[in-house]
Amino acid sequence: MKQSRLAAIVGIHEFRDRDVMGELSALQIKAQSAARALADAGLNWSDVDAIYDAGEGGGMSGLNISEYFGIRPRVIDTTAVGGSSYQFHAAHALRDIAAGKARLALLTYGSTAHSDRRAIGVGGRAAGGLHPADNLDGFAGSTLIANYAMVAQRHMFDHGTTSAQLAEISVATRLHAMRNPDAVRAMEDLEFLDIRETTIDDVLNSRVIADPLHLLECCMISDGGGALVIAAADVARDCRKKPVWIIGTGEATRYPTMGGDITTSAAVESGAIAFAEAGVTPSEIDIAMIYDSFSITVLTLLEDLGFCDKGEGGSYVTGGRLRFDRPSEGPALNTDGGGLSSNHPGMRGIFLLLEATRQLRGESTAQVDNAKLSIAHGNGGMLGSRHTGGTIILAAD
Amino acid sequence: MNDIKRPLPNLEERDTEDFWAATLDHELHFQQCSHCDTIVFYPRSHCTGCTEGELISKAASGMGTVYTYSIIRQSYHPFFRNLIPYVVAWIDLDEGPRLLSNVIDTDWQAVHIGMRVQISWETHEGVNLPLFKAAQD
Numbered sequence: 001m002k003q004s005r006l007a008a009i010v011g012i013h014e015f016r017d018r019d020v021m022g023e024l025s026a027l028q029i030k031a032q033s034a035a036r037a038l039a040d041a042g043l044n045w046s047d048v049d050a051i052y053d054a055g056e057g058g059g060m061s062g063l064n065i066s067e068y069f070g071i072r073p074r075v076i077d078t079t080a081v082g083g084s085s086y087q088f089h090a091a092h093a094l095r096d097i098a099a100g101k102a103r104l105a106l107l108t109y110g111s112t113a114h115s116d117r118r119a120i121g122v123g124g125r126a127a128g129g130l131h132p133a134d135n136l137d138g139f140a141g142s143t144l145i146a147n148y149a150m151v152a153q154r155h156m157f158d159h160g161t162t163s164a165q166l167a168e169i170s171v172a173t174r175l176h177a178m179r180n181p182d183a184v185r186a187m188e189d190l191e192f193l194d195i196r197e198t199t200i201d202d203v204l205n206s207r208v209i210a211d212p213l214h215l216l217e218c219c220m221i222s223d224g225g226g227a228l229v230i231a232a233a234d235v236a237r238d239c240r241k242k243p244v245w246i247i248g249t250g251e252a253t254r255y256p257t258m259g260g261d262i263t264t265s266a267a268v269e270s271g272a273i274a275f276a277e278a279g280v281t282p283s284e285i286d287i288a289m290i291y292d293s294f295s296i297t298v299l300t301l302l303e304d305l306g307f308c309d310k311g312e313g314g315s316y317v318t319g320g321r322l323r324f325d326r327p328s329e330g331p332a333l334n335t336d337g338g339g340l341s342s343n344h345p346g347m348r349g350i351f352l353l354l355e356a357t358r359q360l361r362g363e364s365t366a367q368v369d370n371a372k373l374s375i376a377h378g379n380g381g382m383l384g385s386r387h388t389g390g391t392i393i394l395a396a397d
Numbered sequence: 398m399n400d401i402k403r404p405l406p407n408l409e410e411r412d413t414e415d416f417w418a419a420t421l422d423h424e425l426h427f428q429q430c431s432h433c434d435t436i437v438f439y440p441r442s443h444c445t446g447c448t449e450g451e452l453i454s455k456a457a458s459g460m461g462t463v464y465t466y467s468i469i470r471q472s473y474h475p476f477f478r479n480l481i482p483y484v485v486a487w488i489d490l491d492e493g494p495r496l497l498s499n500v501i502d503t504d505w506q507a508v509h510i511g512m513r514v515q516i517s518w519e520t521h522e523g524v525n526l527p528l529f530k531a532a533q534d
């Protein structure tokens with residue numbers, strides 16, 4: 001199958017500070033990241049003709065962000081589906097460029113979740129919300145972590161998965177984080193205790209937050225942001241860096257159904273669509289950038305994307321297979337250090353695309369030799385109840 | 398203890414107001430379509446299975462099975478932090494719908510997937526909450 005070479009990632013920037021001490025706004029982080037990503041491509045604000053925005057900088061975002069950046073886009077897409085929004089944005093940018101509606105797309109993200117001291121994970125959801133589902137669930141005092149913990153609990157029951165297997169994901173991710181100076185600085189700024197490579201026992205000995213998930217299986221809450229520039233093929237050829245081509249995209253939703261399987265996510269659908277479009281298989285993928293809100297998220301998504309069969313994720317991840325220096329055993333996982341140990345300000349999807357791109361450019365701090373294909377899968381919303389899956393497959397030039 | 402109350406539902410939210418009203422009679426309602434028999438849960442005003450039918454509210458037996466659960470050991474919520482450790486669970490009602498709730502009055506270490514549970518109403522002003530406890534056999 002001939003792969004699409006219609007649109008490519010040509011500019012990237014990951015905002016370095018994970019603790020802005022309340023001195024920057026989300027909008028400022030978005031704009032500063034956008035300027036750096038455009039400069040990375042050798043382009044300027046005036047080249048942008050399509051804007052994609054998840055609205056985290058405020059309401060009416062398609063209009064307000066355009067004015068703030070000082071651009072006049074002719075494609076405005078404000079898809080907001082949680083942490084996977086950026087996979088959806090990249091998919092839509094490819095679609096819009098392929099349709100001839102746009103030539104240069106700008107995606108940005110900014111968040112001050114850490115400075116705001118938002119307890120994303122354990123805050124308990126407010127009852128009395130306007131959505132009827134939330135109005136039904138709120139009294140139980142579930143937490144975001146418990147939502148994912150209930151997936152892990154059922155996965156263990158159905159498939160015999162163990163906490164030691166889940167811990168492999170945290171251990172591999174931390175190994176990669178320790179190679180990334182920005183991740184190490186993030187852990188220092190967020191006052192992680194004992195910043196070093198971890199062992200499975202370290203994870204199992206960290207305190208349980210919501211059974212069966214331990215502290216070291218949970219992502220950090222940082223400030224942060226980033227930006228991504230996607231260009232039509234002819235524009236991409238003239239950019240400063242080698243283009244990284246978007247060759248497959250997939251989108252899906254999942255929500256509770258009677259008798260539904262909580263251990264299976266929307267990635268089953270979005271992944272299959274993206275792989276079919278890309279004309280590649282999971283065994284060909286070098287880099288797996290998989291949304292690691294929690295260890296169980298990664299295990300579930302690896303299965304659903306087809307890296308192993310459903311229920312086999314525990315044995316699949318065992319033995320350090322996800323490390324960047326074991327390319328013969330399958331793709332390297334979250335080589336930037338992931339949400340677990342580098343960057344999670346609430347919506348991590350953009351960082352998956354940024355590191356996937358760095359790997360295909362040869363710019364990662366945990367570089368896999370000769371990496372040719374990356375997958376970036378975002379999970380938005382909550383894995384254990386209602387969520388979106390967005391899958392992007394990228395190819396080196 | 399303190400006076401901080403459990404968060405209560407908004408009793409005027411349009412889709413769920415009848416559901417919560419029924420709890421005053423200790424009834425746990427779910428909806429079923431008169432035309433295509435689709436069961437709808439959480440409550441809505443339209444059938445998700447067809448465009449014709451009308452949804453009829455039915456009372457569940459109050460019996461169910463733990464589909465999955467977690468024991469929460471950390472919460473920053475002013476009410477729930479005082480309950481730690483407490484159990485949240487997805488309960489599969491015998492009639493089919495899956496409901497998020499708590500398993501109470503049961504040793505939390507004994508809660509398990511597949512455990513049979515029955516409803517245990519928690520009384521509040523204007524609404525009762527469908528919590529669950531181990532089924533008596």
Ligand SMILES: [Zn+2]
Binds near residue numbers: 432444446448449
């Ligand atoms: Zn119907």
